[in-house]
Every structure is written in C-alpha cells, then in structure tokens.
Amino acid sequence: QKEVEQDPGPLSVPEGAIVSLNCTYSNSAFQYFMWYRQYSRKGPELLMYTYSSGNKEDGRFTAQVDKSSKYISLFIRDSQPSDSATYLCAMWTNTDKLIFGTGTRLQVFP
C-alpha cells in the first residue's frame, strides 16, 4: 500500500466551479500537510501548510485535514483558467521524510 494516495485525474471543470482535490494517507503519525501547485515544466509552488485537523483558508483556497479518517482535501472556490495545473499533496512522515501524492491534473475551461 502506498503511503499517500491521490487520484491523478485529469479533472476538468468550468470556470467558476468549486474544485475538490483529495488525498488519503496510511500512517496516523503523519502530522504536517501541504498542498503544492505545479505548472507545466516548473517547480512546485507551496499553496497551503496545515498541522492540525480542521480547516485553513487563504483567499479562494481552503485546506481541510481529517486525521481520524487520514484524509486531506484542498478546495478551490470560483476556479479560474489560471488555476489549471497539477496539484500535489505532501506530508512529513514520522521519520522526517517529505512524501508526495502523484498529483491531480486540473483543467479549468472558460
């Protein structure tokens, strides 16, 4: 079983839609979670960083962590064509390694 599972997509939505991106993880000891956005041929850009269960909001982005279910989500409100990218979830393991999901490719069409 992979430590982090993420649906690769692609996910295609119309402009203005609410997007939900998700990851599940296997080890309840993982506790720091991040979401990255990666445009084609560029390095990943940090979007959100969360520690505890609950929600964290930043502009149109909301990160949600449910530690009891080992499930994390990223919501994008009022999605824009410029949000079209690959979204990666990441987390620190209890042995201080940073591991990633395989990424979900998102396309927002006008």
Add this chain to the structure above:
Amino acid sequence: DVKVTQSSRYLVKRTGEKVFLECVQDMDHENMFWYRQDPGLGLRLIYFSYDVKMKEKGDIPEGYSVSREKKERFSLILESASTNQTSMYLCASSLFTLRGATEAFFGQGTRLTVV
C-alpha cells in the same frame, strides 16, 4: 521570500558522463532534498540532508550521490549518467524547528536529458 535556486533549467549530457546538479537556498534552512519527477510516478526522494556533511538515502539513491559542504548548497551527482536518469530533478529546502519540520520550498527544476 525563500529562494531555492537550481543551477540549470535544462541539461543535455552523454551516457557515462559525470553530472553535477547544484542547488542553493538563501534562508539558512537545515533540511535539503533532491527529488526526481517522472510522469505517472510523481516525486521520488533520492537523497536528503539534515545538516552540513550529513546525508540520508531516500527511496531511489542508486546511481546518485550527494554533497553538502556548506549549509546553503546541496549538490546531486550522477556518477555515470544513463538514459534512465533522464528526468526532471527538483531540489527543496525546509527549516527544522523544535516543533518539527515546516514548509518546504522548491527550486524551478532541472530537466536533464541523457543521450
């Protein structure tokens, strides 16, 4: 703003060459990482380092080595490049506090082609 800089955006090397990929960060971070990213496989950890002269193997260290002589610089070395090392290489750094690790920041990536 944290800056992680990789020395090259694109590289083309021949099979058997020794290849050096350089990464520099300007935020005094303790932790530095090298990943490779391939379609369908995501980011895979090659090596990481907690401090100067310290290194730990990641998930796919074979065919690679690293060097960290200064805190701000972490080098990835391909001892004898092979075509299966054609990939996007990504360097990252993060601070480490008493609370544990923090956000990790990435460089722009080096797309290496081995011919």
